[in-house]
Amino acid sequence: MQTVIARIEQAVQQAAAATTPRLLAVSKKQPVERLQSLYGLGQRHFGESYVQEALAKMAQFGSAEIVWHFIGPVQSNKTKQLAAHFDWVQSVDRMKILRRLNDQRPADLPPLNVLLQLKVGDEDSKSGAQVADVLSMADAAKGMSRIKLRGLMCIPPPSDQLATQRAYFNQAHQLFDSMRQKYPDMDTLSMGMSGDLEAAIMEGSTMVRIGTDLMGRRD
Numbered sequence: 027m028q029t030v031i032a033r034i035e036q037a038v039q040q041a042a043a044a045t046t047p048r049l050l051a052v053s054k055k056q057p058v059e060r061l062q063s064l065y066g067l068g069q070r071h072f073g074e075s076y077v078q079e080a081l082a083k084m085a086q087f088g089s090a091e092i093v094w095h096f097i098g099p100v101q102s103n104k105t106k107q108l109a110a111h112f113d114w115v116q117s118v119d120r121m122k123i124l125r126r127l128n129d130q131r132p133a134d135l136p137p138l139n140v141l142l143q144l145k146v147g148d149e150d151s152k153s154g155a156q157v158a159d160v161l162s163m164a165d166a167a168k169g170m171s172r173i174k175l176r177g178l179m180c181i182p183p184p185s186d187q188l189a190t191q192r193a194y195f196n197q198a199h200q201l202f203d204s205m206r207q208k209y210p211d212m213d214t215l216s217m218g219m220s221g222d223l224e225a226a227i228m229e230g231s232t233m234v235r236i237g238t239d240l241m242g243r244r245d
């Protein structure tokens with residue numbers, strides 16, 4: 027954990043970034059003991075990609091004050107469980123999912139924190155919405171009382187070139203900045219993983235999602 031924190035801090039300094047991004051520990055396919063040891067070190071935000079696996083881990087943690095983020099592809103038959111058990115859903119990429127999450131968020135919980143997943147890069151990637159769809163979802167979210175639109179998330183195509191990585195992240199950064207005037211609750215730009223966190227921080231990331239380099243290789 028210290029190594030990853032040191033990398034983040036160094037990138038923040040080099041980029042002269044205004045704020046240090048939050049560290050989201052990506053714990054998918056990791057045994058619950060590994061989450062518990064990070065919890066012991068003070069980590070509170072965890073990201074999961076598979077609903078059933080995540081619910082099992084939540085049950086084992088009991089009432090510990092963890093903030094759970096869903097970061098995997100969302101199937102519409104899973105939105106009810108997401109709305110009931112997660113604090114954040116970062117991977118909202120179509121209107122139908124946004125509507126269902128709003129309809130299904132239980133009344134006794136605070137509004138669900140949502141990030142809209144933007145498709146970046148030219149690649150025909152499976153997930154993420156085009157800019158026009160992101161904008162129409164953001165407009166629709168204004169009228170949804172059970173949704174709190176917190177920002178954008180992106181997963182660019184893999185590249186080992188810093189300049190290419192930055193160009194991808196810059197697309198998200200530009201859109202994020204232009205949307206913030208209109209949507210004042212937007213404070214989160216979730217981007218950067220083990221292989222590209224430096225580039226993401228240079229482009230204004232406020233949350234990096236780190237799995238492998240924080241928790242080791244997944245099964």
Ligand SMILES: *Cc1c(COP(=O)(O)O)cnc(C)c1O
Binds near residue numbers: 097236237
């Ligand atoms: C798995 C995953 C990560 C973490 O990736 P690492 O390369 O292991 O750091 C981050 N974001 C999403 C959406 C993921 O699915």
